Amino acid sequence: MAGGAGRAAVAFYGSTSSGDGSANNFAGVWHLYVSNTFDGGLHWTTTDVTPKDPMQRGCIWMHGGADICRNLLDFFDMTVDKQGRVQVGYVDGCADGACAQAALTAKGNAYTARGVIARQSSGRRLIANFDPPNPLHAKSKPGMPSLTLRRVNSVVHLAWSEADTGNSAITRYRIMRGTASGAETLLTNVSGNQTTYNDLTATDVTKTYYYKVLAVNGVGTSCGNNEIAAPYVGDTCTGLIVQRTPPGHPEQPLQGLAPASLAIDYVTVGEPPGTNNLMFKMKVTSLANVPPSSRWRIVWNSYAAQSYDPAAEQFYVGMRTDQNGTVTFEYGTIATAVVGLVIGVPTETAVGSLPGSTFNADGTITLIVPKSAVGSPVPGDLLGAVNGRTFTGDTAQTQNLERSTLLVDHTFVKGQRDNGHPAATYSVVGNVSCGSP
Template sequence: MSESQPTATWAGSYTPPLAAVGCSGPNDSNCDSFRLTIVPPSHPFTVQVTLHVNTGDDWDLKVYDPAGNVVATSGNAGGQDEVTVLTDPAAGTYTVQAVNFSGLQATFGVATLAARSNDAASPGSGPTPTYSIFTDPNEHSSGEPSVGVNWRSEIADNGGTLMYISSTTTLRLRLNDCTSPAVPRPGNNWLDVSPPNAITTLDPILFTDPVTGRTFSSQLAGKASLMSYTDDDGDNWVPSQGSGINSGVDHQTIGGGPFASPLFGPVYPHSVYYCSQDIALAECGLSLDGGLTFGPAVPIYNQTVCDGIHGHVKVAPDGTAYVPNRGCGGRQAVAVSSDNGTTWAVRPIPGSLAGTWDPAVAVGSGGTLYFTFANGDGRAMVAVSHDHGVSWTQPVDLGAAFGVHDSAFPAAIAGDDDRAAIAFLGSTTPGSDGDDPASPAVWYLYVSHTYDGGATWTTVNATPGDPVQRGTICAGGTLGCPNGSRNLLDFMDIQVDRRGRTVVGFADGCTGPCVSSPLNTQGALSTIARLKNGRGLFAAFDRPLGPPDEPLATALFENGGVHVSWLEPADGGRPIKKYRVYRIQTGQAERLIGTVGATTFNFVDHGFDPARNPRYEVRAVNVYGESQAKAGCDNRVTPVGPPPPVNVCAEPGAIMVTDPQGDAPVPAYDILQISVAEPAEPGPGKVTFILKVASLATVPPSTTWPINFKGANGSDYWVAMKTNATGAVSFSYGTGTNASAPGAAADPASNFSADGTIRVVVPRSGFGNPAPGATIAAFLTRVRVELGPTGSALTPDNAPDGLTGNGSYRIVGSENCVSGP
């Protein structure tokens, strides 16, 4: 087939049924295979392959590329045609394979080549959303997880309690939003709160009604379910009937919301649905008492209309219930009930093609319906309806801006009527949905956001630089993925917290060495992505433009310093320009100790005093100003690890006094700290007094930089660096408190550096000759600038600010220190 010959047809040959055994490859004689040669046109195109199946028969479809790799599949229920789409396939001969599951007659095949239209979603505007990632420290494996948010148990502004199901384990996560990103609250870091009856499972599912606060945990047990519910986030559980009477055997889903008029809940205010598929049909049972008991399971469609497998049930504010389906007569569709599950109508999405993965729906506060799906050609699509699915907008491609070719696990949530979010896994590699762990495919979590009812969409990679999966994501079901690439199973979930932040529950299959190398770890780590930056789904909580949030920081004693590091916070709507690092110590005011650029996320402090319990706070700065801690939050962090011992045999030695930077008009006058050291190099019996100012790149004339202190004998002493009117520098020491008076010349090892470090080396005999073990104390400094011969002067900075001496130093003796490095 080619642009000039766009259609190919063939009559299939009958092969015996294989049930779930399947075919071993493109040349397996047990299957009916047709060779299809494709000559690509010069423009983007698709090839749709359709197997027409006779009523009552059940065939599946596989397409192999010229190298023998599976690049497309379709596995609808019996009696339905099998349809798949290849997008821009490379030139070559492909194998279209009809696999007889339980058919009595041969199939008829049609392949159609068509130009591919530009159906990319129109891009949105405004702040770009970003996400914070939270992983389970206990590393629960959680293929096909679901997540819930209880708005009623919100603490401060954290949006509510997050509930997450991982196989038979139900986990609870409560966050603290004092910083950005948030951190788990103590005792609620992925806490196991599983119900007692969650002892085995064929499929796990969780649903939290955010309005009532009730969470349901269900473990599939054939045509029944081991279900419990909790109204206190897992502290206590109530066992339930578990499912509708005579429910289906597979793929259960739970949802709830208001009853459709005129029904109301005298026992519990909301409806609760339990839906599942039973191979030849799917059914939903309704609970009128909050999930304690369920009525009979009512069919919502049968296999002559739709494939049995379906997505998650959602209930609209007006009580309309929706169950999406991936394959109904070759289209994606949704089953709709407006009478509390008594009757159901299937409404297809025009322009869609039956696909591989469960689609999803979300309903806005005014009833707008958002339907997202992995199209038959693999792309992530969405369509919107304003009349309960009777009519739809033309589907648009959410991943086009990133070149996403294949998608998996679409999930949807809405808030205000014009706001919704769609999550999906996406890969730019064609054929990413086979069963090949060695495939070069790389999958990321994407989230698309609309703030105008679906007219435009802003799609972001929520896990940049950190793939969710390498290799394929297999959709072959329990028996169809022998190579192990079904580690993520069948779906993921998305919800919204009370503040409008989207919350995605997914399994991370690429951790550790997989993140930066082709190795696929094929795991399923319990993970949550939560909106950090940008608008949420409730306009009432949109924050005005302003300073950034406070960054989440950590501090660590390491290699003689404190290493402060932090994560990028929400930026307040404008780019972050820089970060400021502050230190506060016992008995001292907060001090700015460093400023770094917007792409630097660490700082090392060597000027701290470990005896004063240093703590650190990082603040982000944009054009609106500096971040500030929220009311009731203290974001200062204490360094962890053993504090380094004070090494007085090397600079800076023991710190006696610190002073905030920037409180003097000239850097040379801006005092930062006083310290004392006794390195061996100047010789035995020598002490090095160190005064640090902001800079001495320019040394002003007529200035004295003194250090005053009390000797071990109680007398006053001083040491100083001085400049005369011509700028000549000298170092001296003396007795008393007047450092402007003449004194003795200090040791020739005395010096200063352009970075602002002044070193005055003095023999111990110059201040009372204290022996090792004696203590000198009460250190202070006051820079003095002479104004002329009259004796008047300025004192632009002093430390401590109150001019009361501070600190004490125990003499070690430089003769007791080892010379050299």
């Protein structure tokens, strides 16, 4: 982006890890960077715009086709506002607390596709007339931290980006909490070098907790427009709700668009203590009547599926009924073929059955799968793009296809979450007691 005489800026995605950034075994994380020059390119200053908050984990796809790390959708642009401040529009592929807070060694990604605008908050502008007085030494209030959270069992895990210092060192962060939006009061202060906090006192499962984090320096306090909500979504023993249909969702049976047996209320992921299993649940409105020739699927992205099929990039677990209404449970892989520039139909390949899986007339489908069968994820790893899908009217030709036109209900398809809250990512914690953080 060109500015006034001798001034320009460049935005780019970058990783400090070496290797092929498009390879599915690339283990690095990516951040948004902006480089500025104010002397015609003789010197450049590069800033990590997303510190402590990667915008993608693993590969960024730079080819055609349907690879799961093509979730950034090719959208990336840069402009300047009327006062010379840089603005960058980018896609955040690691947009929730589970992904943003994961360790650098974690495998997996959120595979989100959230549009974000990064705005310059201090410093010299691309148009010199709008530079602040004495721009290299001027001091101002700090910028607003970007806040993420995870509410897991009895702990709320908070993390935030380093605030723009405003040329004055951050002395502390003020953590605010309330049980109503806009009613936060001071919970605690932490040092200006700290960017995480675990709230061990948010234990009332009937309440949604609201948080803000304010940065403080020698000039003042950042604005408080970063409120974030932490509703109770269950525990890892019985299942954390990763996607929920809000009341009145148009695919509910009252609107006549989805029968009760196929309208998804919520999807959960958990890890039963004392086992080495993952537990997925899909709650539909009712299974008092189970339709024949139908499928209930929970799907997530994983390159580990290629251990079964080199073309596969997703696992699924689910329930199926045949033409006689007989119920079976299975897990398998999904591959999406590409012919030329045309993306084909996602196709299931069953791998095995799921002993111990059940369904109830109240609409709860419980699916138990050994971790060893789906890539052996370890604590800290991510199950990304977790989603529910239902199908009916299967024929011999369609019974293994996941064509979007066959969907009765869904919670996430190709980056378009139509009813998911929070983002559909599960962070593996291990098969531990739910009293553990």
